[in-house]
Amino acid sequence: MSKVPNELRYTKSHEWIRKESDGTLTIGITDHAQELLGDLVYVEAPDVGTSYETGEDCAVVESVKAASDVYAPLAGEVIEVNTTLADTPEIINKDPFGAGWIFKIKPEYIGELDDMLDAKAYSAQIAAEH
């Protein structure tokens, strides 16, 4: 069974969002997403300084099996990306919610976070997929 940490928010497209104390947001893909994809071999991270609209595709994760877009869960500017993923994308398989984070954004409107799924709603969604 995939892990779904309680303290995070989620999207239907399998991104997770963590609100940091400085008001920025850290984003990655969920344990369920990495399980579906299998071994990851490439991560194409967004460029720092680029702004995205809500739901815009901003990164790509590729496994041996498939390529999958990563979408900006909410509008904002990318302030940092996880550069270690370029050489060791398998970190996402091993630690999707920790060392496998993909990028951080400064949200345009933090209130948008309230529209995201909570752990219970996301768990229900992935259960319904089976």
Added chain:
Amino acid sequence: MGKRTALYATHVTAGGKIVDFGGWDMPLNYGSQIDEHHQVRKAAGLFDVSHMTILDIRGANTRAFLRKLLANNVDRLKQPGKALYSCMLNEAGGVIDDLIVYFLTDDWFRMVVNAATREKDLAWINQQAKTFNVDITVRDDLAMIAIQGPQARDMAHAVLGKQAEKVHELGAFFMAILDNDIAVARTGYTGEDGYEIMLPATQAATFWQQLTAQGARPCGLGARDTLRLEAGMNLYGSDMDETTSPLESGLSWTVAWEPADRDFIGRNVIEQQKQQGVKAKLVGLLMDDKGVLRNHQKVLIDGLDGGEITSGSFSPTLGKAIAFARVPASVSDHAKVDMRGRQVVVRVVKPPFVRNGKACV
């Protein structure tokens, strides 16, 4: 629920992620297919290939029947136990299936065909056999386990115990028949040394566990695919099918043209194709950029009609994307692939990409 091999419960217990493969519930991986891949290149991996179809063909006319049925020539098999890879063609020269045939005695050959093509293969083989008076038995009572990798043979010998004496000296592409309906063939689908072992299905789980106790690691279909692709081995249904001839599929070497009077099924059509010049061929592609080549991506070649990737993946050994593609025969040493709207340059190479653990491109 699909069909299940005698090892299904073993796979589930070991954490195998089960997927449908040609109607069979088979393990895709047991965690990481890349780790499994490396294990085969460096030590030894175990594969359940019991879903493949094993046929015993018996009778005085068996050799004559196979001379007609197969594009490769079973007369190349002179020593008992020797194996031959061949295509089985339809009348139009298209590939019905690829297979391995083993010569056991003058009136007994064994053939292993693909799982997904089982029903059409059996229908075709039985139809062609009508005039030959041979006896064809499907060996669903047997399981098949492949153990592959540089340490594979030693591990298998340890488990076979006293019976291992009969396989120590086994040459590449030979099979030995042991006691109790066990057959050991030095064949495989990974580009590594090793065995494919057929044995009564009732003994499969115990035998599998004994091999894992020797250190062989269970590997799923995911690793099987990247291993065979690196090794330059075709996959039926992806790299060739009934609409393509062996000459367009990198399999010319498997067609035996001599003797000229051997009238195998499909010969007239592919002989004509050969005389007129084959327009397409199967090549290897190697991409130095980041990304993964995928099946059905378009291959773009300056001044020529395009081609298509038939098998694309990521090579764990090379750390980059590799593929087979069917392209115009006059392709040069590079091409471009349309990857999600982006044109990426790839090198055109002759497979294999990897043999016995070493890069060869």
